[in-house]
Amino acid sequence: MTLILFNKPYGVLCQFTDEREGPPRPTLADFIKVPAVYAAGRLDTDSEGLLLLTDDGRLQARIADPRFKTPKTYLVQVEGEPDETALDSLRRGVKLKDGMTLPAEAERIDDPALWPRDPPVRFRKTVADCWIKLTIREGRNRQVRRMTAAVGHPTLRLVRWRIGEWSLDGLTQGEWREASPD
Known part of the structure; x- marks a missing residue:
């Protein structure tokens, strides 16, 4: 195998x-x-x-x-700076067009030491960004991107760090x- x-x-x-x-x-x-x-x-x-x-x-x-609900952990650069209310929404589950997501683990993290992306993420001087670590146990189409957008913080960069x-x-x-x- x-x-x-x-x-x-x-x-x-x-x-x-x-x-x-x-x-x-x-x-x-x-x-x-x-x-x-x-x-x-x-x-x-x-x-x-x-x-x-x-x-x-x-x-x-x-x-x-x-x-099987295998946990998948993502490092997500989002637009804006999610507060505890936004993170709690992710932790409880978010309503998407195809229904509620399962509760996720969500926390703000320091900028991770990652490789440069090619092409680089487009930065806007007037809009802050930050990183969150998000662990989900399902795998809907573009789920992480839809979840962060649903709480008002669109995804700029998405890196899956762990599966199980x-x-x-x-x-x-x-x-x-x-x-x-x-």
Whole structure:
């Protein structure tokens, strides 16, 4: 059984081929040359960070299926400076168009020591920003971005740092390593 931890850069598709017409976009195949592995879950093209890949269908389901409620931790740069009311809303669950989210763990954090993003996040001199750490246990489409927007703080940069017990520790952008599936 193979399990790969990959630090996905911004702009890379979470698949091995790009079926879209037009100029080719970077895919997992540009970074990972291991046959017969597939992403366990997804990470949007405009998001960065931890992506797990495996050749084991059961492990893939355990990681990706929402009924297992695997915790996923994100470092999120948001517009503005969320107060305790906004963070408490995230902690209780946020009403989105597709229903209430499960309660999340949410806290403000110091700016993390991350790699530079290419292209860089567009900064506005008149609008403050800060970082929060957000842990969710479900995986709706663009959920973290929708949650932060729902509490009045749109996401500027999104980095998934941890899935269950696996994290990005020691992986620079675009790097991968094999890990124990246990």
